[in-house]
Amino acid sequence: MDIQLKRGLLDVCVLAAIKNEDSYGYKIIKDLKPCIELSESTLYTILKRLENSGMLTVRSAEHDGRLRKYYHITQNGLRRIDEFRDEWKEVISIYRFVMKEEQYE
Amino acid sequence: MDIQLKRGLLDVCVLAAIKNEDSYGYKIIKDLKPCIELSESTLYTILKRLENSGMLTVRSAEHDGRLRKYYHITQNGLRRIDEFRDEWKEVISIYRFVMKEEQYE
DNA sequence: AACAAATACTTCGTGATACGATGTATTACA
DNA sequence: TGTAATACATCGTATCACGAAGTATTTGTT
Numbered sequence: 001m002d003i004q005l006k007r008g009l010l011d012v013c014v015l016a017a018i019k020n021e022d023s024y025g026y027k028i029i030k031d032l033k034p035c036i037e038l039s040e041s042t043l044y045t046i047l048k049r050l051e052n053s054g055m056l057t058v059r060s061a062e063h064d065g066r067l068r069k070y071y072h073i074t075q076n077g078l079r080r081i082d083e084f085r086d087e088w089k090e091v092i093s094i095y096r097f098v099m100k101e102e103q104y105e
Numbered sequence: 106m107d108i109q110l111k112r113g114l115l116d117v118c119v120l121a122a123i124k125n126e127d128s129y130g131y132k133i134i135k136d137l138k139p140c141i142e143l144s145e146s147t148l149y150t151i152l153k154r155l156e157n158s159g160m161l162t163v164r165s166a167e168h169d170g171r172l173r174k175y176y177h178i179t180q181n182g183l184r185r186i187d188e189f190r191d192e193w194k195e196v197i198s199i200y201r202f203v204m205k206e207e208q209y210e
Numbered sequence: 211a212a213c214a215a216a217t218a219c220t221t222c223g224t225g226a227t228a229c230g231a232t233g234t235a236t237t238a239c240a
Numbered sequence: 241t242g243t244a245a246t247a248c249a250t251c252g253t254a255t256c257a258c259g260a261a262g263t264a265t266t267t268g269t270t
Binding site for chain 4: 108109112129130131145146149168169171172173174
């Protein structure tokens with residue numbers, strides 16, 4: 001998938017991945033894999049960004065003697081998903097414009 | 106609209122804008138306006154990029170004593186639109202993932 | 211016991227790119 | 241006369257996905 005097209009989707013995918021249950025980095029990557037692939041460096045950059053903008057909170061917990069950082073979505077994060085739903089309408093209209101008069105629908 | 110979300114759409118929008126008829130910068134911006142807004146600096150950067158990657162060709166023509174650069178889509182450009190149609194399927198599946206278990210569909 | 215693979219997080223540098231700001235020049239209109 | 245519209249161009253900046261490389265532990269295999 002085109003890297004530019006991913007840009008607008010990754011943040012919201014990560015938020016969706018932790019929406020129903022707190023999760024941690026490694027698990028998020030595996031959960032998203034069937035849907036969209038992203039590297040660790042990409043994910044941790046995104047998580048940091050989402051934390052800084054108040055979309056999620058972090059809590060460290062030990063699991064089998066190994067550190068895990070669990071991410072929890074905030075109200076802001078939930079609102080971001082809502083915004084995405086609104087943006088989606090614009091995306092659809094852009095798609096229609098691009099495909100207008102295309103032969104193979 | 107979120108700037109990141111635009112990134113994957115702008116190139117293909119510009120290609121779509123010149124697909125059925127050769128066009129020039131200022132007209133492209135006006136034609137795209139109802140669908141997606143972009144500044145002149147953005148557009149000319151995109152046109153340059155699309156030219157460099159063989160998606161379109163340029164021809165200069167005089168119109169009312171003013172120079173105009175007309176852009177013409179190539180086979181590569183048409184193929185890019187086709188690719189976008191394929192990518193679209195992935196985008197749809199990502200949207201479904203994000204909206205999964207959302208309350209307001 | 212030794213080694214590989216999986217788990218888990220972190221940092222650095224790079225390339226791509228949308229955009230505001232700014233500039234140049236001509237035509238149309240009030 | 242002056243302002244808006246038309247038309248193209250360049251520069252610098254901020255954002256961001258990613259590969260590469262690193263650290264450290266646990267689990268599975270031979």
